[in-house]
Amino acid sequence: MKKVLSALILILVITATIIWFNLPKITPYYMQLTKPRVGLNLDLQPKEQRSASFTGSQKCQKCHKENYHDWKNSMHSKMIKEIKNDPDAVIADFTTLPKDADFTLAEVVYTVGSKFKQHYMIPATIDGKKDFRLGNYQWNTQNNKWQHFYPYQDWYRDAYPHNNKTFPTSNTCDGCHFTGYMSTRKRVEPAIACESCHGPGSEHVKDPDSPVFKASLFDPIRTNEVCLQCHMRNRDKRMETHNASAKDIWMTAKDYPAGYEPGKALINYKLPAPFALGKETNEFWANGAAKKNRTQGNEYIHDRMYQHGITCINCHDPHKLTNTAKKPQGNDACMKCHSFSSIIGPHQNTLEQHTHHKSDSKGSLCIECHMPKTGKHTEQSPLTVRSHRFAFTYPAQTKAYGMPAETNACYACHKDRTLDSLQEDLQEWGKLEWEKLEIPLDFLKIDLNKTHEVLFDFN
Ligand code: HEC
Ligand code: HEC
Ligand code: HEC
Ligand code: HEC
Ligand code: HEC
Ligand code: HEC
Ligand code: HEC
Ligand code: HEC
Structure with missing residues (x-):
């Protein structure tokens, strides 16, 4: 009897182990990804905290x-x-x-x-x-x-x-x-x-x-707000409601969401800096990538990871600020959720098949291709600000959007090449998504001052 029980337990443990190791790495985040949206206007600050x-x-x-x-x-x-x-x-x-x-x-x-x-x-x-x-x-x-x-x-x-x-x-x-x-x-x-x-x-x-x-108690969109209060470029909120210009708020223009406290609905305090795809501004390149610092939020809200419930604190410990993975420069930070030939990608079977670089090459580091340095801390600084857009920007996109070649991941490491020839490499590698995309010129007609609604409240 005892032997049968032990055998059963052993079989159970083995099955559980097999299932566990075959679950997508994203499974631990499933609860977070599927949390019901609480809405952008709900005040989540605990009642006791209001006084x-x-x-x-x-x-x-x-x-x-x-x-x-x-x-x-x-x-x-x-x-x-x-x-x-x-x-x-x-x-x-x-x-x-x-x-x-x-x-x-x-x-x-x-x-x-x-x-x-x-x-x-x-x-x-x-x-x-x-x-x-x-x-x-x-x-x-x-x-x-x-x-x-x-x-x-x-x-x-x-x-x-x-x-x-x-x-x-x-x-x-x-x-x-x-x-x-x-x-x-x-x-x-x-x-x-x-x-x-x-x-x-x-x-x-x-x-x-x-x-x-505590920000993580709520849905991921609202969790992010606690970081977005600061890590996102703004306009004075009054410029939205009264159609006011900076001139109308002489000596009182605020560059931060005045009045906001953690838990309150950020959308009631913050007017994000305007951006429309295809249109370069002082703060963003025409594809939405950062030209300046403290733009992490403006970029990240365009990203599929944000839209599907991945938060700033999934990658950054809120107290230490490092990436939660052990090696911030390495691929662990990304591979704690991603795995090769998984649903969320990369879709290839191995690192080398995905990156077309040797596995120990700098050209196989996730952030070098997916978070290239696109922005500067001052006019005279080198490019130091890593993009939080994550989606890969093709050399042909860099060119079509009129961005400097240095902001392109491939070019940043291959300055002896041209954007055109690097694009050809990607075509040879079979990465052809870009051919299906075009800059949606209709976007250029969008009123820049109204786009923040689209940016904040997507579905
Ligand atoms: C006298 C001790 C004490 C002090 C001082 C204190 N805390 Fe706490 N804190 C606690 C205890 C105990 C808990 C766990 C309470 C619980 O689980 O209900 C807690 C829980 C928390 C939590 C987690 C809440 C949650 O919902 O999980 C946060 C965040 C927190 N404290 C922040 C702070 C901050 C910020 C300060 C300073 C302004 C502070 N605490 C000062 C004792 C303290
Ligand atoms: C940059 C924002 C930020 C700052 C600054 C910050 N916290 Fe937190 N804290 C968070 C977030 C976000 C969480 C939720 C983390 C989670 O659930 O994974 C958290 C969680 C906590 C918790 C719950 C237990 C835990 O570790 O998850 C306590 C307690 C806490 N913080 C206390 C503090 C204290 C004390 C300070 C100042 C010394 C502080 N925090 C500073 C954002 C911050
Ligand atoms: C009240 C404003 C404010 C809030 C809220 C805030 N940050 Fe920051 N954060 C800053 C500033 C300012 C710096 C630059 C600090 C410096 O260079 O001394 C910074 C720096 C950082 C850095 C870079 C750290 C480094 O070592 O270079 C990270 C990562 C970061 N913040 C993440 C977060 C995350 C994640 C949250 C939300 C949980 C958050 N911040 C909330 C203002 C804020
Ligand atoms: C909306 C919030 C916000 C406002 C307003 C703001 N900052 Fe910051 N600042 C940040 C954040 C967040 C960072 C860190 C993230 C980054 O640089 O990408 C930062 C970074 C900086 C840094 C670089 C820190 C370092 O260690 O190198 C300096 C300097 C700075 N700010 C100065 C200013 C000055 C001066 C003003 C006013 C003219 C200002 N900031 C207004 C949020 C803000
Ligand atoms: C998918 C993971 C991921 C997410 C999500 C993420 N970050 Fe980062 N972040 C990184 C990595 C990786 C770096 C680069 C670290 C390095 O260079 O060592 C970084 C760098 C930073 C820096 C340092 C400044 C810079 O330009 O290098 C700040 C500030 C920052 N992140 C804030 C945020 C905020 C705020 C959010 C949410 C809006 C966020 N991050 C979301 C992975 C992430
Ligand atoms: C906490 C889990 C998590 C972490 C950590 C994470 N990702 Fe993701 N990532 C996801 C999920 C989930 C998706 C799938 C979104 C979809 O397609 O529905 C995704 C999608 C992506 C995509 C394709 C969609 C897009 O946004 O363009 C890229 C590229 C990507 N991740 C890169 C990275 C990189 C680079 C890192 C490390 C800096 C990283 N991810 C870290 C969960 C994560
Ligand atoms: C040499 C550049 C390069 C490096 C390094 C790189 N990627 Fe990619 N990645 C790409 C390109 C190019 C695409 C676009 C594929 C397409 O459009 O067909 C892509 C697409 C993706 C996608 C979207 C799904 C897919 O497979 O198309 C995910 C997720 C992703 N990468 C994650 C990662 C992770 C995680 C790492 C680090 C282990 C990484 N990438 C390293 C170039 C790179
Ligand atoms: C972080 C730096 C880095 C990035 C980003 C990068 N590469 Fe590389 N690349 C290298 C290094 C280093 C080598 C040398 C061989 C190796 O390590 O695989 C290399 C080798 C190559 C080669 C082989 C021929 C040669 O020049 O040796 C091609 C082709 C190539 N890269 C194209 C690209 C393309 C296209 C992209 C963008 C998708 C890209 N690289 C992104 C660093 C990078």
Whole structure:
């Protein structure tokens, strides 16, 4: 009897193992992919949180040591530094600051950024109000040089004076770089801390049973919103409702979704930067790929992975910010869901058959072909911003959309070749999708200011 039972159990275990290893890798995400949509207008912020205030990450550290540690080591905690508390914050060489600079190091209170570039915040009274302004030079870490910085040249150029001394950071930067500023207009804590993503925590700190917002509890589209509040280029929301132009919002134009708190319906606060396929703008190439930084959201909402329920946090741990896979540069990050000859692709049987490069070649790294560097952090920087469009851009598409050859994945590694000849390689390899596609010229007629509805609320 015992023997029969053991045999049965053994058979069961073997069958289960066989089934498990033959399930598509995407199976663990099935629940997420099939979660019912809750709608874009539903306010998901817990009721208890509506009367709460922002209290700062120090309070959270006590009970959430690990999350705190991960976050503290991530770039989110380092975005804004107060020089007084952190003299190492300054990465620039101030001895070479050009003579026509409108600021000195002694005047600077906060540094902004460190990885690609650094800006400097200086206290200023603007329009009779205490505020901050930005120095007219920025430090570029890619060439270790000072270069001019004129923030009023962005889309809101008609809303602010063309002078760094009277250009306030309050409306144009601080909502995304200081915790709490977006909804309270108070710089509760420098940089992107816990409450930027979990909402105000005063009630939860008093009583842990009183909930804070956790983005992954809801459908994937709404999960992403907590990242999209910052990682997406905007226009002032008022430009939508009153058909206003930047001129009509003189000195008040906001470059972030003012009033938003995690869980609230982002669509009520955010007007994404307009884009229509086939039309190049200051921020995007004609195929939708990024020309500038902080465009991850604008790009990703065009992608099939987004539309089918894959979220930012499927690839990025929200506290560590690394890709959740062990080797961020390698293929693990993608292969935890993808597998060869699977339904979701790649459809070929092996890596080499898919990429037509040797398996240990750089030309077999998923992100090199599917996330090429298309954008820059400053005019004078090299291409450093990786595209979050994921769909492969053919050399012929790069050409037809009028994009620089360098933004094409194949060309980026084969600069001795032409786009045409690289396209021929792909044709030889049997990758012919592009022949079926054409730039839909009808799109060019779409009113740029109305396209955000299409972008946000697809089905
Ligand atoms: C006094 C200890 C304590 C403090 C302080 C505290 N928490 Fe918590 N937190 C808890 C406990 C306990 C839980 C688990 C509660 C539960 O599962 O119902 C929790 C759960 C959470 C969750 C998960 C919620 C969910 O729905 O799964 C988040 C997010 C969170 N806390 C964030 C924060 C943030 C942000 C702060 C600082 C503003 C903070 N916590 C401060 C004790 C604390
Ligand atoms: C960039 C946004 C972001 C920041 C900043 C952030 N969190 Fe989270 N946090 C999330 C998201 C998203 C989840 C859900 C993760 C999941 O379910 O996989 C989460 C989950 C949690 C949880 C639930 C347990 C877990 O690990 O999944 C706790 C507790 C928590 N966060 C605490 C904190 C604390 C404390 C801080 C600050 C030290 C913080 N978070 C900063 C986005 C953030
Ligand atoms: C309040 C604004 C804000 C929110 C919310 C936010 N981010 Fe960020 N994020 C930033 C800023 C600013 C930086 C640049 C930090 C720096 O360079 O110091 C950044 C950097 C990053 C980086 C690059 C890290 C590195 O090491 O270079 C990743 C990845 C990232 N964020 C992912 C996320 C994800 C995923 C979410 C949502 C769970 C999220 N962010 C939410 C503002 C935000
Ligand atoms: C809508 C939110 C938002 C606004 C508004 C915003 N930023 Fe950022 N900023 C981000 C995010 C997100 C990143 C990181 C992601 C990226 O660069 O692709 C970032 C990155 C940066 C970096 C590079 C950080 C590094 O480590 O190299 C600097 C510098 C910066 N921002 C300065 C500014 C200044 C100055 C303003 C105002 C004129 C501003 N930002 C307005 C969200 C914002
Ligand atoms: C399918 C996986 C995947 C998804 C989904 C994804 N990312 Fe990424 N992301 C990556 C990879 C891979 C990198 C490049 C990492 C590297 O260079 O080591 C990256 C890089 C970044 C960076 C660093 C800046 C840069 O240009 O390299 C930021 C910021 C970022 N992602 C934010 C986001 C946000 C916000 C979302 C959601 C809108 C998102 N990502 C969705 C995989 C993903
Ligand atoms: C969390 C799971 C998950 C991860 C991680 C993931 N993918 Fe995907 N991916 C999917 C799913 C599901 C689809 C299928 C969408 C469809 O066709 O319905 C898909 C589709 C795609 C497609 C074809 C559709 C499109 O968007 O153009 C490409 C290309 C792609 N993924 C590339 C990548 C790359 C590159 C990475 C790593 C940086 C990656 N994926 C990581 C789940 C994932
Ligand atoms: C040398 C460039 C290159 C590399 C590297 C590459 N791909 Fe692709 N990938 C392509 C091209 C080209 C297509 C378009 C196929 C078509 O249109 O017929 C594609 C299509 C896809 C698709 C859509 C489904 C399909 O098979 O057509 C997925 C999913 C995908 N790739 C995932 C990946 C993953 C995961 C990796 C890393 C293991 C990867 N790719 C590496 C060039 C590349
Ligand atoms: C990240 C860099 C990288 C990318 C992206 C890349 N390649 Fe390559 N490619 C290489 C390297 C390195 C070799 C050398 C041989 C090898 O490793 O397979 C190579 C070899 C080749 C060869 C063999 C002949 C030769 O020049 O040695 C062809 C053809 C080729 N690539 C075409 C393409 C096409 C078409 C694309 C776009 C779909 C592409 N490559 C994308 C790096 C890249």
